[in-house]
Amino acid sequence: VSSSPRTPGTGAGTAAQRVVVVGADAAGMSAAHQALRTARARGHEIAVTVFERTSHTSYSACGIPYLVAGDVAGADLLVARTAAEHRAAGVDLRLGVEVVGLDVVARTVIVRDLRTGERARHPYDDVVLATGAAPRVPPWALDEDGGPVAGVRAVKDLYDGAAWLGMLDAALAGPRPVRGVVVGGGYIGLEMAEAFVRRGLETTLVTRREVMGTLDPDLGARVRAALEEAGVTVRIGADVDGLDTGPDGRVTCVSAGDERFEGDLVALGLGARPRSELAAAAGLSLGERGGLEPDDRQRVADGVWAAGDCCEHLERHGGLRVFVPLGTHANKQGRVAGENLAGGRPPEAMARFGGVLGTAITRFVANGVHVEVARTGPTTEQARATGREVASLVTESTTASGYMPEAAPMAVKVVADAVTRRLLGVQIVGGPGSAKRIDTAAAAIWLHARVDDVARMDLSYAPPFSPVWDPVQIACRRLADRLDRPADAGRQGRPGG
Amino acid sequence: VSSSPRTPGTGAGTAAQRVVVVGADAAGMSAAHQALRTARARGHEIAVTVFERTSHTSYSACGIPYLVAGDVAGADLLVARTAAEHRAAGVDLRLGVEVVGLDVVARTVIVRDLRTGERARHPYDDVVLATGAAPRVPPWALDEDGGPVAGVRAVKDLYDGAAWLGMLDAALAGPRPVRGVVVGGGYIGLEMAEAFVRRGLETTLVTRREVMGTLDPDLGARVRAALEEAGVTVRIGADVDGLDTGPDGRVTCVSAGDERFEGDLVALGLGARPRSELAAAAGLSLGERGGLEPDDRQRVADGVWAAGDCCEHLERHGGLRVFVPLGTHANKQGRVAGENLAGGRPPEAMARFGGVLGTAITRFVANGVHVEVARTGPTTEQARATGREVASLVTESTTASGYMPEAAPMAVKVVADAVTRRLLGVQIVGGPGSAKRIDTAAAAIWLHARVDDVARMDLSYAPPFSPVWDPVQIACRRLADRLDRPADAGRQGRPGG
Numbered sequence: 005v006s007s008s009p010r011t012p013g014t015g016a017g018t019a020a021q022r023v024v025v026v027g028a029d030a031a032g033m034s035a036a037h038q039a040l041r042t043a044r045a046r047g048h049e050i051a052v053t054v055f056e057r058t059s060h061t062s063y064s065a066c067g068i069p070y071l072v073a074g075d076v077a078g079a080d081l082l083v084a085r086t087a088a089e090h091r092a093a094g095v096d097l098r099l100g101v102e103v104v105g106l107d108v109v110a111r112t113v114i115v116r117d118l119r120t121g122e123r124a125r126h127p128y129d130d131v132v133l134a135t136g137a138a139p140r141v142p143p144w145a146l147d148e149d150g151g152p153v154a155g156v157r158a159v160k161d162l163y164d165g166a167a168w169l170g171m172l173d174a175a176l177a178g179p180r181p182v183r184g185v186v187v188g189g190g191y192i193g194l195e196m197a198e199a200f201v202r203r204g205l206e207t208t209l210v211t212r213r214e215v216m217g218t219l220d221p222d223l224g225a226r227v228r229a230a231l232e233e234a235g236v237t238v239r240i241g242a243d244v245d246g247l248d249t250g251p252d253g254r255v256t257c258v259s260a261g262d263e264r265f266e267g268d269l270v271a272l273g274l275g276a277r278p279r280s281e282l283a284a285a286a287g288l289s290l291g292e293r294g295g296l297e298p299d300d301r302q303r304v305a306d307g308v309w310a311a312g313d314c315c316e317h318l319e320r321h322g323g324l325r326v327f328v329p330l331g332t333h334a335n336k337q338g339r340v341a342g343e344n345l346a347g348g349r350p351p352e353a354m355a356r357f358g359g360v361l362g363t364a365i366t367r368f369v370a371n372g373v374h375v376e377v378a379r380t381g382p383t384t385e386q387a388r389a390t391g392r393e394v395a396s397l398v399t400e401s402t403t404a405s406g407y408m409p410e411a412a413p414m415a416v417k418v419v420a421d422a423v424t425r426r427l428l429g430v431q432i433v434g435g436p437g438s439a440k441r442i443d444t445a446a447a448a449i450w451l452h453a454r455v456d457d458v459a460r461m462d463l464s465y466a467p468p469f470s471p472v473w474d475p476v477q478i479a480c481r482r483l484a485d486r487l488d489r490p491a492d493a494g495r496q497g498r499p500g501g
Numbered sequence: 502v503s504s505s506p507r508t509p510g511t512g513a514g515t516a517a518q519r520v521v522v523v524g525a526d527a528a529g530m531s532a533a534h535q536a537l538r539t540a541r542a543r544g545h546e547i548a549v550t551v552f553e554r555t556s557h558t559s560y561s562a563c564g565i566p567y568l569v570a571g572d573v574a575g576a577d578l579l580v581a582r583t584a585a586e587h588r589a590a591g592v593d594l595r596l597g598v599e600v601v602g603l604d605v606v607a608r609t610v611i612v613r614d615l616r617t618g619e620r621a622r623h624p625y626d627d628v629v630l631a632t633g634a635a636p637r638v639p640p641w642a643l644d645e646d647g648g649p650v651a652g653v654r655a656v657k658d659l660y661d662g663a664a665w666l667g668m669l670d671a672a673l674a675g676p677r678p679v680r681g682v683v684v685g686g687g688y689i690g691l692e693m694a695e696a697f698v699r700r701g702l703e704t705t706l707v708t709r710r711e712v713m714g715t716l717d718p719d720l721g722a723r724v725r726a727a728l729e730e731a732g733v734t735v736r737i738g739a740d741v742d743g744l745d746t747g748p749d750g751r752v753t754c755v756s757a758g759d760e761r762f763e764g765d766l767v768a769l770g771l772g773a774r775p776r777s778e779l780a781a782a783a784g785l786s787l788g789e790r791g792g793l794e795p796d797d798r799q800r801v802a803d804g805v806w807a808a809g810d811c812c813e814h815l816e817r818h819g820g821l822r823v824f825v826p827l828g829t830h831a832n833k834q835g836r837v838a839g840e841n842l843a844g845g846r847p848p849e850a851m852a853r854f855g856g857v858l859g860t861a862i863t864r865f866v867a868n869g870v871h872v873e874v875a876r877t878g879p880t881t882e883q884a885r886a887t888g889r890e891v892a893s894l895v896t897e898s899t900t901a902s903g904y905m906p907e908a909a910p911m912a913v914k915v916v917a918d919a920v921t922r923r924l925l926g927v928q929i930v931g932g933p934g935s936a937k938r939i940d941t942a943a944a945a946i947w948l949h950a951r952v953d954d955v956a957r958m959d960l961s962y963a964p965p966f967s968p969v970w971d972p973v974q975i976a977c978r979r980l981a982d983r984l985d986r987p988a989d990a991g992r993q994g995r996p997g998g
Contacts, residue, residue, distance in 0.1 A: 030969070045986060067904060067964045081904035084969075191963075320959070331969045332962045358957035365961035378961055407564060407578035437934065443941040443960045443971065450958045451948035460855035461947045462817070463940045464862035464875055465829045466688075467564045472527070472581075472828045474940065489542060 020049035023345060024113050024128035026103045026282065028056035029063065030331045031312025032134030033085070034338025035345075036095045042346040050346055052095050053126065055115055057102035060162045061087050066331060068165040069195035072172065073202045079165050106131065106286040108308055130307050130345040133283055133296060134338065137276035137313035137329040139164075144246045144258075145272060153247060155255035156270040159192050168271075172203055175268050181206055185258055185265050187244045188273030189215040191366045194227070194377070196271040197236050201370035208237040208265050210244055210258065218364065219431045220383050222398065223417055226433040230368055230375035239265065276329050278314045291316040293327040300356040302341035309345055311337035320359030320450065321428075322382075322390060328360050363446045365439045374412075376439030380446040381429025384419050395422040397483045401475035403437045405467035414438040416479035418455065425454040425487060430476060437469070444476050455480040455487070517546035520842060521610050521625040523600045523779065525553030526560065527828045528809025529631030530582070531835025532842075533592045539843040547843055549592050550623065552612055554599035557659045558584050563828060565662040566692035569669065570699045576662050603628065603783035605805055627804050627842040630780055630793060631835065634773035634810035634826040636661075641743045642769060650744060652752035655769040656689050665768075669700055672765050678703055682755055682762050684741045685770030686712040688863045691724070691874070693768040694733050698867035705734040705762050707741055707755065715861065716928045717880050719895065720914055723930040727865060727872035736762065773826050775811045788813040790824040797853040799838035806842055808834035817856030817947065818925075819879075819887055825857050860943045862936045871909075873936030877943040878926025881916050892919040894980045898972035900934045902964035911935040913976040915952065922951040922984060927973060934966070941973050952977040952984070 023039055025032045036052045043050035062085040070076050090097045098115075104123070105114030113131060116123050139158035147153050157167055175182040184200035186193050189211030200207040209215070209231060214224035215238065231238050242260035247270070250256045257266040278295035288304055291297045295316035296304055304310045312334030316325040337357050344354040363380040381387075387394045396419040404411040412435020419429035430445035432438050448458050459481035463474040473481065520536055522529045533549045540547035559582040567573050587594045595612075601620070602611030610628060613620045636655035644650050654664055672679040681697035683690050686708030697704040706712070706728060711721035712735065728735050739757035744767070747753045754763040775792035785801055788794045792813035795801045799808050809831030813822040834854050841851040860877040878884075884891040893916040901908040909932020916926035927942035929935050945955050956978035960971040970978065 064902060064904070064964065064969070066962070067902060070905060070964055075906055076904045330962065332959065335969055336957065359959070361959040363959045363961045365963045365966050367963070367965055369965075380959070380961070405561060405564060407561070407573045408567060409572055437937065440934065440961060440966050441937060441940065443938065443958075443973075444944050446960055447941050447944040447950070447955070447958055448948065451945065451950055451954065453944070453948055457855075457948065458944070460833065461940075461944055462829065462856070462858040462860045462877070463943055464860045464877070464937060465563070465827070466862045466864070467561065467567055468864055468866075469862050469937050472561070472832055476940075 020051045021346065022127060022129045023050060023052045023132070024126060024130070025052065025054040025132040025134060026113065027134035027136055027312070027314075028054045028061040028090075028097060028099070029134065029136055029312070030334035031136070031338040032056075032132060033062050033090060033095070034335045035132045035134060035309070035311055035342035036090070037093060038339045038342025039346040040094050042343045046346070046348065048346065048348065054090075054095055054097045055101045055103050055113070056097070056099050057118060058161070058163075059099050061085070061090060061097065061099065063162050064331070065160060068159050068162070068168075069192065069199050071165045072159070072168045072196065073199035079162050082162065082165070103282060106282055108286050108288070108305055111307055128307070130309060132341050132345065133304070133308065133310040133314055134312050134334070135279040135282060135314040138279050139272065139276050140274040141272060142274065144244070145270075147253070153249060153255050154253050155268060156247065156272065158272040159196055160276065171269055176203065182269065183267045184208070185210060185267030185270045186273060187211075187258060187270060188275070189213070189240065190217060190273055190275065191364065192273035193271075194231075194366055194368050196273055197231060198368050198370050200271070201234055201236060205269070207235070208239065208267065210239045210242050210260065210265055212241065212243045214240055216377055218362070218383070219377070219379055219433070220385070220396070220417055223415060223431045223433045226415060227368070227375060227377055230373050234368065234371040234373035239263075276313065278316070278327065280314050283310070283314070291325050293325070295327055297325060300359070301344050301351065301354045302337050302357060303344065309341040311341045317360045318357070320361055326360060326362065328362055330364070333360055358450070361446055361449055363442060365442060367439065374436050376432070376434055376436065378432045378439035378442035379429070380442050381427075381449050382419060383429060383431070387419050387421075387428050393422040394428070395420050395483060395487060397479065397486060399475065399479035399482055401471055401478060403435050403475075404469060405471050408467050410436070410468060412436060412438070414475050416475050418479045418483045420455045420483050420487070422487060425456055425484065427453050427455050427458060427480060430479070432476075438475070441474070441476050444474070455484045459484050517548045518843065519624060519626045520547060520549045520629070521623060521627075522549065522551040522629040522631060523610065524631035524633055524809070524811075525551045525558040525587075525594060525596070526631065526633055526809070527831035528633070528835040529553075529629060530559050530587060530592070531832045532629045532631060532806070532808055532839035533587070534590060535836045535839025536843040537591050539840045543843070543845065545843065545845065551587075551592055551594045552598045552600050552610070553594070553596050554615060555658070555660075556596050558582070558587060558594065558596065560659050561828070562657060565656050565659070565665075566689065566696050568662045569656070569665045569693065570696035576659050579659065579662070600779060603779050605783050605785070605802055608804055625804070627806060629838050629842065630801070630805065630807040630811055631809045631831070632776040632779060632811040635776050636769065636773050637771040638769060639771065641741070642767075644750070650746060650752050651750050652765060653744065653767040653769065656693055657773065668766055673700065679766065680764045681705070682707060682764030682767045683770060684708075684755060684767060685772070686710070686737065687714060687770055687772065688861065689768075689770035691728075691863055691865050693770055694728060695865045695867050697768070698731055698733060702766070704732070705736065705764065707736045707739050707757065707762055709738065709740045711737055713874055715859070715880070716874070716876055716930070717882070717893070717914055720912060720928045720930045723912060724865070724872060724874055727870050731865065731868040731870035773810065775813070775824065777811050780807070780811070788822050790822070792824055794822060797856070798841050798848065798851045799834050799854060800841065806838040808838045814857045815854070817858055823857060823859065825859060827861070830857055855947070858943055858946055860939060862939060864936065871933050873929070873931055873933065875929045875936035875939035876927070877939050878924075878946050879916060880926060880928070884916050884918075884925050890919040891925070892917050892980060892984060894976065894983060896972065896976035896979055898975060899968060900932050900972075901966060902968050905964050907933070907965060909933055909935070911972050913972045915976045915980045917952045917980050917984070919984060922953060922981065924950050924952050924955060924977065927976070929973075935972070938971070938973050941971070952981045956981050
């Protein structure tokens with residue numbers, strides 16, 4: 005049932021362009037809708053079919069820790085668009101259907117209906133691989149059947165969300181205090197620690213490196229201090245490599261060498277890996293991190309496009325491949341893929357994904373502690389690894405003018421190229437209102453600004469919002485001053501305002 | 502006692518360069534300290550004398566409404582640096598001394614000690630005019646002696662702050678409810694309305710145009726709605742032109758034509774004008790708005806520099822002169838002036854002020870209402886006035902992912918050049934956490950970004966902070982989409998995330 009490939013946009017009057025999308029979350033659905041919009045704008049016939057093995061579509065994976073914490077009343081609220089809404093917009097959405105084979109020469113996918121077990125071949129002109137990422141679950145967390153040990157679970161999809169709610173409700177219904185262990189000190193680790201503390205668990209966080217390993221260690225240590233202030237027991241430098249179970253098969257503790265951390269519930273925040281098995285079996289090449297490597301038009305091969313967490317992304321300035329599973333990139337890449345596959349444009353006129361800076365943000369809010377964390381661009385160590393001469397500096401400031409009741413401490417670390425004076429990266433750890441300012445830095449880095457440019461910008465000021473010099477700006481100004489006067493490298497003034 | 506002018510930096514081994522600064526607030530003290538730092542870095546002798554007619558130095562004028570509201574425990578907290586701290590850093594600071602004359606040929610200022618009445622001549626090599634701005638007080642607000650009518654006052658300096666605290670305490674000690682009228686709907690108007698409501702006053706705001714006239718009227722109307730929701734009586738389109746007083750000489754109401762607005766206390770938020778009398782008397786030319794017109798090196802004439810609110814500023818992109826009295830510009834311009842007067846560099850190598858975008862931010866928080874307001878760049882009308890073809894669009898979004906408890910509405914208006922697609926201006930009105938995002942737009946505009954660039958940027962996302970597409974970004978993306986498809990100009994999708 006295969007068909008010969010067609011060039012999009014050449015088929016006026018002929019059959020519609022057939023598009024298959026594999027995966028119905030952010031990247032896949034963005035691609036599907038953008039393909040429909042682009043085709044409609046061109047008056048071009050298109051048929052978009054999306055296969056999704058789960059029963060979920062367009063949900064917020066990032067919202068799951070907040071569902072677990074009790075901030076979100078129900079898992080349905082995490083669904084941005086329902087299947088019915090997608091279908092009403094013209095997408096042929098097939099839930100519970102897994103794509104089990106891909107023939108990029110014959111331009112056909114083989115699908116299996118997970119309810120009936122039936123297989124079918126489905127021809128396409130263009131396929132979009134949007135298979136997402138899978139959480140890393142180490143062997144020690146699995147039972148004999150290959151499933152997670154009872155009480156242990158990752159935090160990735162809506163099934164995990166539902167499972168966590170059930171596990172917590174059951175544990176909290178018992179007579180004794182519940183102990184939670186979070187393994188991993190990154191974004192999910194921090195957010196699950198928040199969820200555990202807010203649900204009343206005695207919480208331990210165990211991590212191999214410093215907390216928030218995507219920050220410079222000096223800023224990561226500030227996040228750790230905030231966790232500890234909120235009553236979380238934090239153990240850094242411990243590599244969890246096993247667990248014990250009780251007679252009922254439930255976890256009782258995890259272990260790192262000889263050390264044991266008791267817990268009734270264990271959240272795994274150990275990162276994710278691209279789901280790229282389908283692509284690999286089809287003979288498509290994968291990168292070092294196991295992800296697809298589309299070009300900046302999201303094109304992998306003739307008629308094959310890829311977007312989102314199954315891909316490695318191009319870092320904007322260095323051109324390196326990085327793996328940054330995040331909905332923001334998935335959405336943007338999906339749009340690029342959809343526009344390009346339906347646009348009928350030559351490669352040089354296609355839409356392009358602009359690359360990633362590694363911008364990320366999170367928070368820990370529990371037990372009267374409110375710390376926000378954000379970063380963009382390389383850390384000091386990452387910047388040095390590229391062979392640059394790098395200067396970096398931490399500035400202590402406040403989120404508002406110091407005399408305002410809402411003023412909270414805010415540390416900004418700025419990383420710059422000491423020769424070109426280009427701003428490379430910024431990290432923020434601070435109180436309420438501090439972290440979203442990372443976008444000022446992200447915009448500046450995106451547009452190739454020097455620290456001097458940021459120091460001169462007309463940024464907003466009023467006492468409830470900032471000192472007179474915005475903390476990001478003052479940090480850039482101080483680094484610029486230091487680059488002017490290397491001899492003064494140790495000096496640090498106090499913030500204005 | 503005058504002296505012949507010297508070229509800075511040519512005097513190694515001779516007497517120190519003599520610098521006089523007129524005014525000891527943000528601009529003046531920034532200039533003074535930067536001149537000292539620059540001279541020290543060069544190993545160049547310098548003597549910096551600052552004359553200030555009041556007894557205050559380096560205070561936050563923007564903090565006064567929050568002092569009045571009761572957020573700030575005392576006026577001393579608004580002083581960023583005390584006189585003693587300035588002196589310890591090497592500034593010869595003379596408080597209570599007014600500069601009453603300036604001879605730019607003889608390079609001399611005439612000063613008068615306000616306690617003793619004594620006059621003296623003080624020679625300089627370079628003078629920095631940093632005389633600030635004065636609040637606009639219309640004739641109807643003045644009594645026969647030229648002072649403000651009792652109960653009526655502007656909101657500009659620490660004397661005003663102290664007066665407001667006294668007036669409020671006295672009024673609130675009385676038996677009946679206190680009625681407050683705010684005349685003017687700009688930043689000070691909004692902030693004094695907040696202060697009045699929070700102090701328990703029955704508050705009326707009267708303004709000639711829509712509330713927040715520096716926004717497009719459709720966004721200004723949103724701010725007005727928030728004020729009304731908090732119980733403020735808002736009258737727009739009324740031009741206050743008189744007042745009545747009681748037998749005790751105190752204000753009882755203000756009037757606009759036949760209309761009367763009763764009030765025991767009347768705050769004037771009618772803007773400010775540059776204090777440039779000294780410069781005018783010295784024969785220096787002033788701009789249309791009455792301010793000094795330094796070049797982007799802050800140079801006015803040979804040996805004469807100016808910085809801060811006594812100046813008209815260059816708008817960054819249009820090159821127009823604008824009057825934007827704000828501490829952020831004062832600080833930056835003061836640094837530029839100080840560096841250049843002490844740096845001994847040729848004009849082409851001097852530091853430059855980068856211009857203003859008109860970035861501004863404020864909020865109204867009272868009676869359970871929390872609205873934040875921010876803007877940067879021209880409004881739609883201002884952009885059209887430059888002869889451009891302009892496109893603008895309002896996007897409704899939320900401050901956090903829609904399912905989070907902290908999600909609040911947030912409107913973003915984007916103004917762009919329809920031909921070049923350059924981002925020109927952005928306005929934000931929304932809930933907690935919305936306004937400081939204006940800096941993302943300000944950075945993008947500063948660096949000449951197109952709306953397409955902002956749409957592609959790697960901005961931060963996590964559910965407590967943003968929908969998947971940041972509201973500023975989604976607004977730019979939608980305007981970019983509209984510019985691609987002019988026929989769809991009326992269409993508005995819903996925000997993602």
